[in-house]
Amino acid sequence: MDLVIRDPMQAQPSASARPRLAERIASRLLCDVRDTAFLELMTLQSLVVIPTGLALFVPGWFSWWLAAAHLAIVLYWIAPFVLMLHNTSHRKFFKRPWTWMNQYIPWVLGPFFGESPETYFAHHVGMHHPENNLEEDLSSTMPFRRDSAVGFARYFLRFFFAILLELLSYLGRKGRRGLMIRAAVGELSFYAVMVGLFFVNWRATLFVFFLPFVISRFAMMAGNWAQHAFIDPASPENCYRNSITCINSLYNKRCFNDGYHIGHHIKQTRHWLEMPEDFLRNLDKYEAEGAIVFEGVDYFPVWLALMFKRYDWLASKMVQLGKQKRSREELVELLRSRTLPIVAAPVTQPAIQAR
Numbered sequence: 001m002d003l004v005i006r007d008p009m010q011a012q013p014s015a016s017a018r019p020r021l022a023e024r025i026a027s028r029l030l031c032d033v034r035d036t037a038f039l040e041l042m043t044l045q046s047l048v049v050i051p052t053g054l055a056l057f058v059p060g061w062f063s064w065w066l067a068a069a070h071l072a073i074v075l076y077w078i079a080p081f082v083l084m085l086h087n088t089s090h091r092k093f094f095k096r097p098w099t100w101m102n103q104y105i106p107w108v109l110g111p112f113f114g115e116s117p118e119t120y121f122a123h124h125v126g127m128h129h130p131e132n133n134l135e136e137d138l139s140s141t142m143p144f145r146r147d148s149a150v151g152f153a154r155y156f157l158r159f160f161f162a163i164l165l166e167l168l169s170y171l172g173r174k175g176r177r178g179l180m181i182r183a184a185v186g187e188l189s190f191y192a193v194m195v196g197l198f199f200v201n202w203r204a205t206l207f208v209f210f211l212p213f214v215i216s217r218f219a220m221m222a223g224n225w226a227q228h229a230f231i232d233p234a235s236p237e238n239c240y241r242n243s244i245t246c247i248n249s250l251y252n253k254r255c256f257n258d259g260y261h262i263g264h265h266i267k268q269t270r271h272w273l274e275m276p277e278d279f280l281r282n283l284d285k286y287e288a289e290g291a292i293v294f295e296g297v298d299y300f301p302v303w304l305a306l307m308f309k310r311y312d313w314l315a316s317k318m319v320q321l322g323k324q325k326r327s328r329e330e331l332v333e334l335l336r337s338r339t340l341p342i343v344a345a346p347v348t349q350p351a352i353q354a355r
Contacts, residue, residue, distance in 0.1 A: 003319070005280060007252040007259070010034075010273045031095045034273055037256070038084050038093065042105060045077055049112050056204035057197070067207040074113060074212050078219065081113045082120075083255040089121045090269050111190055111209060114216030118186030123167055126179050129268050133228045133242050138166050139221070142236060146229040146339040147306045156221045160214075164188075219300075226299035227261045229306055230292045230338035239265040240289035244302070245279065247319065251298030259298060262291055287321035292338070295319050311335050 026036040052070040056062050085105055094101040107117045123138070131137035139159065144151040164187050171180035194213070197205040232241035239262055246252070246259030258264075260275035263282075270278060279286070286293065294302065294317045305314050315331035326334070 003247075003280065003283070005276045006248045007257055007276045008273060009276050010271075029094055029098050029101070031092045032271065034271060035087070035091075035093060038088060041080060041084055042109065045081060046109060049074060049077065050109070053112050053204075053208040056208055057201050062201065062204055067203065071207050071211060075215065078113050078212065078216060079251070079255050081109070082115065082216065082220065083258045085110065085115060085120055086124065086258070087256055087272055089125050091271070106186075111193075112212065114209070114212030114214070116187045116190035116213070118182045119164075119167070119190075122171065122179050122183035122186075123163070125268075126176060126183075127167060127170055128224075129265070132237060132239065132265065133231070134237055136170070138163065138170060139224050141225055141228045142231060142342040145341050146225065146231075147309050147311075147336070149307045152222075152225055152303075152307065155225065156218060159221050160217055222303045223299040226302040226306070229302065230335060231342060232290070232338060233340065233342050236342055238289065240286065240291045245286075245291065245293045246295070246298050246302070247276070247279070247293060248295050249298045255298075262286070283321060291321070292335070293319040293321065306339065 022040055023036050026033045026039050133140050144155055168180050194209045235241050243262045243265050245262045252259045256272040257275040263275050263278050297317050311332040314335055315328050318331055
């Protein structure tokens with residue numbers, strides 16, 4: 001099957017091309033010069049979001065219009081930020097002697113986008129990928145009916161109120177004491193600073209830290225719900241059958257090819273620019289495994305369609321791999337069958353391990 005991929009692909013600059021200033025700086029600072037986009041985004045967000053956020057705490061400077069403008073900027077950038085955090089959690093960003101700068105995104109910039117320091121790394125890299133959405137995954141979608149708004153509400157509220165205790169308990173059971181301490185220090189210090197700032201200026205704290213915190217956690221859980229909504233109950237450990245891939249969407253251009261979620265679970269350290277090429281190279285495997293691929297959408301519309309049980313719309317966005325085509329009704333039935341709760345994960349074949 002011939003597919004046209006419009007998502008960002010690996011660039012092949014000519015030997016005579018003169019590097020841009022940002023790339024020359026990146027070559028001195030970064031482990032991979034292909035991550036220059038992160039350096040540019042980090043710098044721009046730092047120059048805009050941090051000053052406008054801090055300005056709201058200056059006595060006499062708070063105004064509702066400035067608070068609303070600051071929050072609007074954060075909401076516009078929150079998805080690219082989270083995916084920058086995601087990629088720099090999987091792959092080291094700054095090289096020696098600048099490795100201390102690897103703490104800047106999670107510890108300095110992160111709180112302004114609702115991300116408590118260390119928690120994302122501990123949850124996503126330290127827990128989610130090793131457990132692969134199975135029973136011990138604290139964000140597993142398996143037990144829930146994944147086209148149920150009530151089910152999602154239970155899922156989100158459990159994560160929002162209980163994730164710290166559950167994550168620390170999990171890391172303790174797995175013997176990952178160092179990561180457990182990092183997660184506890186990062187999360188609790190964020191809470192302490194936020195509570196303290198509420199007594200200094202509750203209005204500024206509400207807009208600069210608390211609302212981004214709630215929005216970020218909701219968005220991450222809605223995204224994870226959609227990423228792992230369509231699970232084959234006969235093989236829930238199979239990354240091709242417990243995840244989805246979204247291609248040719250604006251989201252991939254803004255968020256560093258995050259739509260290629262199956263490929264990411266197969267190899268979590270794969271560079272974001274290599275995702276589309278890897279997908280095309282392995283189309284036969286995706287077809288053989290019955291992978292679910294959508295085109296022109298991203299995870300939030302998928303989540304929203306599930307909340308309203310719009311399987312007809314989801315079916316219209318599916319990419320049918322291979323020569324044999326299914327009818328719209330057959331696609332709807334397939335998608336609906338993949339959203340039923342799974343109480344236990346029967347292991348019928350070796351799991352496809354993330355690397």
